[in-house]
Amino acid sequence: MTRSEMYRRLRAHPDPWDMIVVGGGATGVGVAIDAASRGYDVLLLEQNDFGKGTSSRSTKLVHGGVRYLEQGNVSLVMEALKERGLLLRNAPHLVRNLGFVVPNYDWWEAPFYGIGLKLYNLLAGKYGFGASRILSREETLERLPTIKPEGLRGGVIYFDGQFDDSRLLINLVATAFEQGATLLNYAPVTELSKDAEGFVDGVQFHDSETGEEFEARGNVVINATGPFADGLRRKADPTVQPMIAPSQGIHLVFDRSFLAADNAIMVPHTSDGRVMFAIPWHGHTVVGTTDTPIGEATLEPAALEQEIEFILQTSALYLEKKPTRADILSVFAGIRPLVRSGEAGNTAALSRDHTIRIENSGLITVCGGKWTTYRHMAEDCVNQAATLARLPERPCVTEHLNIHGFHTASEKFGRLWMFGTDAPLVEQIEEGDPALAEPLDSQLPYSAAEVIWAVREEMARTVEDVLARRTRALFLNARAALRMAARVANLMAAELKLDADWEAEQLASFRQMARNYVAT
Ligand SMILES: Cc1cc2nc3c(=O)[nH]c(=O)nc-3n(C[C@H](O)[C@H](O)[C@H](O)COP(=O)(O)OP(=O)(O)OC[C@H]3O[C@@H](n4cnc5c(N)ncnc54)[C@H](O)[C@@H]3O)c2cc1C
Secondary structure, eight states, rough: HHHHHHHHHHHHSSSBBBBBOOOOOOOHHHHHHHHHHHHHOOOEEEETTTTSSGGGGSOOOOOOOHHHHTTTOOOHHHHEEEEHHHHHOOOTTTTTEEEEEEEEEEHHHHHHHHHHHHHHHTTGGGOOOOOOOEOOHEEEEEEEOTTTTTTTOOOEEEEEEOOOOOHHHHHHHHHHHTTTTTTESSSOEEEEEEEEOEEEEEEEEEEETTEEEEEEEBBBBBEEEEGHHHHHHHOTTTTOOOOOOEEEEEEEEEGGGGTTEEEEEEEETTTTTTEEEEEEEEEEEEEEEOEEEOOSSSOOOOOHHHHHHHHHHHHHHHSSSSSGGOOOOOEEEEEEEOOOSSSSOGGGGGGOOOOEEETTSSEEEESSSSSGGGHHHHHHHHHHHHHHTTTTOOOOOOOOOTTTTTTTTTTGGGGGGGGGGGHHHHHHHHHHOOGGGGGEEETTEEEHHHHHHHOOOOOSHHHIIIIIIIOOOHOOOOOHHHHHHHHHHHHHHHHHTHHHHHHHHHHHHHHHGGGGOOOO
């Protein structure tokens, strides 16, 4: 999977495409897989790197959403629980079953959450991850050795999924490619074109690396730009009312010792009425998230001071070892593409369901939902797009489609487990030159071979692509990622046959961007 092969496919393709997808996050790439695996010709264009938007900045949960159950949204939870089960089946190398403990400090909490979580498991039906149960105080402390013991009465454990979002996204891009789709990163769509009747019939985009301009025609254009959806909708019709209410969520990352467990903590009600998680992830502890309505979506959102303080204070209520600012290894922010309900107010209460809107111009916008339900969103969207574009009807096949890297026992690849079937290929690079197997930084496990692999096989084009989304260095430990950057730039320049000026420019822009992830 290389960019030059994608351009070869692009140039070899006669217009029009069956479908053009704008946006290379979970939603857009999911649509590309669905459409390509049904046999439609698909072109997907991403303005930056795949997953640069929200899809690399999630809480990393493949879940039904316990919270939505409490809000009475049973059908949404059931749908998500089914998708959770399908994702575990189709990408077992990246999705894990994780125990979540709700600690109880009040007498009523155990029966209350116990019943709710039993229902959660029942709704999963044959896609269940394991029965929930009430834990004694001792069992709770065994599962969560760092939980604050004063006043602790016990807990309730339930099971949900956990994953690596941007690794899954890169594997989804590979799956779409294998199904015949053409997908380009660094290809922003700048305009939409229309036919004589005013229907959107194509896009203008350029290659950010070369500046070359392109036009492509499509029977239907799908807007999967997440929090940026209104921007593209306005290109089709400047008078449309906004449909997105962007809301920011942040996470803080600490070292493993703060949780020191293979179970997560789930706090059902924080003081601002949200759910908060503390989860073990890649040998670290990730705590989040907040929900702050914001004005306009940006590609590199920054955590607000009050959000950082809120998470520090809330985690201190539950963790024996209270995290301080100095303990923060990385802070990252993401923007939920929530669909407006028509009323202003608390974004935590806005619909988490997905929306597919067909504009008068024929542009289809698919947004909302969540990572967990990307496959179902794609199925709905392609059904509607095929009808609108008068394409021959073809059934969706993604329920049973393995995702690139599929492996049922990838733990056997040790630290390379997340590569699944690609792990032996990364190992081959390491075996070719054992120096390439050395960690690039003492605090993180990533090797030079992984950088080379990312450039050769995963369309990584910048130092940020490698450190933020092919590896998760920036999200786990921003200072370590900054230390690794020069070597990564050097390795990439050698692979891409680029010069010292490119290296220097890459280093400078990565340093500038990574400042956002360091809590000073
Ligand atoms: C803090 C937080 C935590 C979350 N946690 C979870 C979780 O644990 N589990 C879960 O299931 N869900 C979670 N979600 C929700 C989930 O992450 C999102 O629903 C999902 O990632 C949205 O994907 P998307 O593809 O619609 O948007 P995005 O990932 O933002 O993708 C849109 C893409 O469109 C591109 N784009 C924009 N304009 C253009 C253009 N003109 N040309 C080309 N490309 C363009 C952008 O660069 C971007 O990459 C979370 C969300 C947030 C914010």
